[in-house]
Structure formats: C-alpha cells, structure tokens
Amino acid sequence: MERGPDRDSPLGRPDRRERDLARIRRILSGDQCFVVVSDGYRTETTELADVVLPAALWAEKTGTYTNVDRTVHLQEQAVEPPGRARGDQAIFTEYARRPGLSDEDGRPLPPWDTPEEAFEAWKAASPGRPCDYSGLSYQKVHEAGGIQWPWTGAAPQGTERIYADGVFHTDADTCESFGHDLATGAPASPVAYRARHIEGRATLKAPKDSPRPEPARPVCCATCWTSTSSATSSTSPGHWSLRPPAPPATGSCSTSSTTARHGRRHNSTGCASA
Structure with missing residues (x-):
C-alpha cells in the first residue's frame, strides 16, 4: 500500500x-x-x-x-x-x-x-x-x-521526465478536480476553472499573506528541542521550516503524560526524559 x-x-x-x-x-x-x-x-x-x-x-x-x-x-x-x-x-x-x-x-x-x-x-x-x-x-x-512511473510498453525502463512536450493534464475535459482555495479549502467550480482557459498549461498558485492565528510556542528546554528538531522543525505548531531553531539553555521540566515509543514525557509546559 x-x-x-x-x-x-x-x-x-x-x-x-x-x-x-x-x-x-x-x-x-x-x-x-x-x-x-x-x-x-x-x-x-x-x-x-x-x-x-x-x-x-x-x-x-x-x-x-x-x-x-x-x-x-x-x-x-x-x-x-x-x-x-x-x-x-x-x-x-x-x-x-x-x-x-x-x-x-x-x-x-x-x-x-x-x-x-x-x-x-x-x-x-x-x-x-x-x-x-x-x-x-x-x-x-x-x-x-x-x-519512476509511468512504466509501460512504450517506456520499459520507466520514465525519467514527464511533460517534456510542455503539455500538462490541465484541460478542463481531462481534469477530475478543479483545484481549491488555498486559504479556505473551498473547491473551485468547473465553470470558474474553464473561464481561466488553462488548456494544457501549468499554473502556479499562492495564497495571500495573513497573520498567524496562533502565537509562536517557545521550546521549553534542550530535551524538547532535541526531540522535535529535524529536517522539518518548528518553534510554533503548524509552521514548519527546513532549519530548526537554536536549542535553548540546558535544562529540563517536569510533565505528566507519556509517549511510549519515544521514551519521553510531554505536556503543554515541557518535557523530561523518561
């Protein structure tokens, strides 16, 4: 699967x-x-x-x-x-x-x-x-x-590059969905999609900038920073970057709930090694 x-x-x-x-x-x-x-x-x-x-x-x-x-x-x-x-x-x-x-x-x-x-x-x-x-x-x-797919009789070793002819699967009669609003998730209608006359071209979409709904949540201790910083890390939930923040000063904090596989305990105030 x-x-x-x-x-x-x-x-x-x-x-x-x-x-x-x-x-x-x-x-x-x-x-x-x-x-x-x-x-x-x-x-x-x-x-x-x-x-x-x-x-x-x-x-x-x-x-x-x-x-x-x-x-x-x-x-x-x-x-x-x-x-x-x-x-x-x-x-x-x-x-x-x-x-x-x-x-x-x-x-x-x-x-x-x-x-x-x-x-x-x-x-x-x-x-x-x-x-x-x-x-x-x-x-x-x-x-x-x-x-690399597609792997067919015409491409018996797979396909390294697709869309080399500059034609994309964006024609309205080919699409099975028509995109959505990046801020709200609302689906685009077929009528609105056809009005853009994309017809085989590729397009780029970007949402308008908006303030964060939640403030940044600080990392409480070096243990928390170590357990959460990776190739996709963040100092605030939902906002991920490729570069983790610098670790805070060495320290630890107490907690109550347990994450069994990681061997660390976490709650809203911090963590401590289990």
Whole structure:
C-alpha cells in the first residue's frame, strides 16, 4: 500500500500541520465528526480521536511508497510490529470488510489480502492513466531499487521526465478536480476553472499573506528541542521550516503524560526524559 506523510513527522498530524490550529482542534474534538486515527505513536491528534488503531511503522511492514519525483520504492518488512499494531494494508482491508460486502461470486471485498495483491489491483486500474503502473511489479522494483512511473510498453525502463512536450493534464475535459482555495479549502467550480482557459498549461498558485492565528510556542528546554528538531522543525505548531531553531539553555521540566515509543514525557509546559 502507498504511504502518506511519515507518522514520525508532525507533517502527518492534522492538529499540528494546519495553519488555523484552533479551528482544526475544535472540529476534531467536536460532535460533528467521528475521528479515527491510525498511528504508531501517541500524539496530540490521538488525544482527540474516538478510536485509535495502532499502526506498524516503516520497518515493521511491507509495501510501496512513491517519492515526489515519481520513483516507486519497495519497503520490505524487517521486524514484527509490537503488540497489536498492524500494517496499513491490513488495517484498511479489515475496515473495508467489516460491513460484510462481497462480489457477485460471493468473494469478500476487497478481494486482496496482502500488500502485493493490493499493488496488483492498483496496477490493473492504472493503464492509460498518467500514473501508469502496468509494467511494474514487486520483483522489478526490488531488483531496480526504485522505478519512476509511468512504466509501460512504450517506456520499459520507466520514465525519467514527464511533460517534456510542455503539455500538462490541465484541460478542463481531462481534469477530475478543479483545484481549491488555498486559504479556505473551498473547491473551485468547473465553470470558474474553464473561464481561466488553462488548456494544457501549468499554473502556479499562492495564497495571500495573513497573520498567524496562533502565537509562536517557545521550546521549553534542550530535551524538547532535541526531540522535535529535524529536517522539518518548528518553534510554533503548524509552521514548519527546513532549519530548526537554536536549542535553548540546558535544562529540563517536569510533565505528566507519556509517549511510549519515544521514551519521553510531554505536556503543554515541557518535557523530561523518561
């Protein structure tokens, strides 16, 4: 199965990555939605969830993931996940089968049981699409160490560069969605999209600058800085940069709640090594 943002990174946590955090937390903690979180760690988002499904992490499961340059990689399980944690595919398949749906031959839906079978099902749905996987297989990706889609009969070694002819999949009759407002998330209508006459051209969009809805939250101690600074770090929730801030003076602070896998305790005032 394909993976989303790494669960170890706050980029994969909606209560931390969204710009208006107060609004997101209000929505997730309200009665208007039933929140299910699949995660390998206890996070601020799991604290708002109605159900938490323990998930296997990268070395504990098999599956594929695709880089932003379209390179498909095969991730192969190295160790068993702890406790009742399960891989993404196992979780999704179990969830989908709980209603007891079946095809016309009585076979359960979805019909696949392993990550490779799920990959083959996706591959069968991809021919002729921009992300054509029809020539890929677990074995080929394993041997190559990574292959860029589309991989077809016309591109038997994968495709290093797409859109080399300058034509993009932006024609209104080709698009399956028409974009959205970057500040509010409101979808663009087909009529408004057609009025722009994009027709195969690429476009860039940028939201208007606006003040932060929340003030910056200071890092309380060197331990907190060490545990949160990485390639995507921040001094305030939801605002990430490539360069972490300088660590504060050595010190520590007490706390009450525990993040089991990290071996550190955290609350709103600080942290201390467990």
